[in-house]
Amino acid sequence: MQTRRRFLQSTALTFVAMGSVGCEKPAAPPPGGVEVTLSDEEWRKRLSADQFAVLRKSATEPPFTSALLDEHRPGTFVCAGCDLGLFASETKFDSGTGWPSFWTPIKDAVGQTDDRSLGMVRSAVHCHRCGGHLGHVFDDGPPPTGLRYCINGVALTFKPQAA
Numbered sequence: 239m240q241t242r243r244r245f246l247q248s249t250a251l252t253f254v255a256m257g258s259v260g261c262e263k264p265a266a267p268p269p270g271g272v273e274v275t276l277s278d279e280e281w282r283k284r285l286s287a288d289q290f291a292v293l294r295k296s297a298t299e300p301p302f303t304s305a306l307l308d309e310h311r312p313g314t315f316v317c318a319g320c321d322l323g324l325f326a327s328e329t330k331f332d333s334g335t336g337w338p339s340f341w342t343p344i345k346d347a348v349g350q351t352d353d354r355s356l357g358m359v360r361s362a363v364h365c366h367r368c369g370g371h372l373g374h375v376f377d378d379g380p381p382p383t384g385l386r387y388c389i390n391g392v393a394l395t396f397k398p399q400a401a
Contacts, residue, residue: 272369274320285319292390293319293370296353296362301336304391312399315340318392320368322347325387327399333379333386338394340387341379348387350375363387 276284281294291297306315315325315338324347325340333339346366353362353374363372372393379386 272365272367274368281319286392288392289318292393293317293365293368293372296355296371298373299337299390299392303336304338306338306391306394306396307332307336309338309396311396314344314397314399315389315394316397317365317368317370317372318395319365319370321395322365322367323397324348324365324372324394325389331380333388335386335388337373337388338391339379340389341381341383341385343387348372363389365393 278294282290285293288299292299309315309327310330311327313327314323315327315330316323323344325343329340329342331339331341343363348363349366350361350363353360360374360376363375364370365372370393371390373387373389376386376388377384
């Protein structure tokens with residue numbers, strides 16, 4: 239049965255998905271530059287179309303589509319663009335938002351820039367090494383930091399801890 243709440247939720251999720259996935263705006267360059275620099279052509283060869291859209295053009299994957307939502311093994315979530323370790327598995331939590339969420343990154347792995355798109359100001363998160371757009375950070379996360387790094391799953395790959 240379609241309830242008003244379910245209708246509003248699905249409408250909002252559709253807006254987020256439609257308004258972000260196909261966007262072709264370049265990711266804002268991080269201050270100070272990056273270590274890994276490739277042309278768009280080289281990035282397109284290295285990444286899937288979805289990864290390129292998110293990492294290089296600041297798109298957003300549709301919520302609840304990432305296989306990494308259900309990844310709970312010990313290990314490290316790394317940048318799909320340059321293989322830099324970004325988040326330790328023990329910092330991952332279920333935020334209910336539809337994107338993999340973490341309460342803190344690995345030290346010096348990510349940077350932040352202001353994102354003024356969609357008529358609001360948010361803190362965009364990027365990979366320190368390649369500058370790839372990962373997602374955003376919000377101040378509504380769990381202890382101990384109170385932060386929620388809301389990250390696009392396609393921007394990450396998972397490396398399980400060696401047994």
